Amino acid sequence: MNIIVSGGGTGGHIYPALALIHEIQKHHPDASFLYIGARNGLEQKLVIRDNIPFTSLAITGFKRKLSLENVKTVINFIRAQAKAKRLIHKFNPDVVIGTGGYVCGPVLYAAAKSGVPTVIHEQNSVPGLTNKFLSKYVDKIAVSMKEAAAYFPQEKTVVTGNPRASEILNGDRKKAYDATGLVPGKKTVLIFGGSRGARPINDAVLALLGKIKDKAYQILYVTGDVHYDKVIEEAKRIGLAPNVIIKPFLHNMADVLAVTDLVVSRAGATTIAELTALGLPSILIPSPYVTNNHQEKNARALEKSGAALVITEQELSGERLLSEIGRILTDEERLTAMKTAARKVGIPDAAERLYQVVQTVMNS
Structure with a gap:
């Protein structure tokens, strides 16, 4: 089983991704993972520390106001999506999972357009721009908080909670x-x-x-x-x-x-x-x-x-x-x-x- 996971920017996106990887490993110890994050993002340090293969994309987030920076962001998105498509073709994943952050945009979009099964996970009560955009293309949307479900297509959306919760239960x-x-x-x-x-x-x-x-x-x-x-x-x-x-x-x-x-x-x-x-x-x-x-x-x-x-x-x-x-x-x-x-x-x-x-x- 080959699985690509993408999520970055803050620990709020990264820790749920790692928790899900750990859960999948319990069920499928032989599963292979590739984590795609943003270049120079916090995710690189945390993922590599967890001994998970990591690669990065050069990508930035959209500004909410009209600006020249958004033109550069569109160009970066197109380039990142092309690289993500090559990575997907080479790794041949059974599923691609995104946990939020702008790096998920090109990765999940490329996967959906390539016909690969896709899942996104939204941690907050109000979704970010990336997950709102991706909700049109992915197969399933999981949310941590029931308040977030109202922002997504009902037929695709499931309330699962945040996988990070499962890793915090056995403190010493x-x-x-x-x-x-x-x-x-x-x-x-x-x-x-x-x-x-x-x-x-x-x-x-x-x-x-x-x-x-x-x-x-x-x-x-x-x-x-x-x-x-x-x-x-x-x-x-x-x-x-x-x-x-x-x-x-x-x-x-x-x-x-x-x-x-x-x-x-x-x-x-x-x-x-x-x-x-x-x-x-x-x-x-x-x-x-x-x-x-x-x-x-x-x-x-x-x-x-x-x-x-x-x-x-x-x-x-x-x-x-x-x-x-x-x-x-x-x-x-x-x-x-x-x-x-x-x-x-x-x-x-x-x-x-x-x-x-x-x-x-x-x-x-």
Whole structure:
């Protein structure tokens, strides 16, 4: 079995792709994969680290306003599509799967026009431009959140959840404590802003550090590699509290989430999938700098279910964040209700569901 997978730009597109590959490998250990990503994209590093064959295309995304850059993008798309067609012809895939990001455009379009079975997966509540474009050509569309189904042809669309959710379920608590220095048995708040970090979240956390040392809970604060040096320098100036641990990045997220009671984070699709699969309450601070403001829409959907509290960047401050953390952690009834609501939204067997969609397309 030969399978081409494409997805890139952010971890929100890449991690679901890798999770699906791992699920397919469970069922078909001898399957061969080729991952097609964007040149110089984050996906290259993550895919190669996973020992999956990787090749790249030179491609850029469309601007939403008319510009000369879009003319260049069209030219790049045509060239990338031609290269993708050659790769498809050479690799002879049984199916081509896209998980979002502009690199999927030429790959899935070339596959569909070549008569190869195709599947796309949309992680967010509001689809991106690439998946909207591809929905006209592909055989099946899988979505993580039911809100996204309304944007696609009903007869093609299936709600599967996000396959990343399936990989987060078996965290090792001991490994988490050993790797981080967290104290077992103490309520834990995990604060992070995504793989690159988020400056507004960092600023809010720094503003509350001086008031945290006497709290009964502990904080694991992940700054992102880019921000770590400045944050740790400022934290030392303020005074490092014994119940605050600061890290630049986490490679063992499944382990850490297993010991977490409350998460403060952005509202990316992968984060939402992880939180709901585990039934974790959250305070979500959606990024306003994303297409169609989809993070706030993701977050509001979770808030509506009772699983999360949303604070916009405009509303965010150290004082507000500290107050909301305290309100949730000291109210056991609310904490339990949020956990229950998160679990109801989650689809922990999402990887298996998406695998079944892929199987259906290949066998049709």
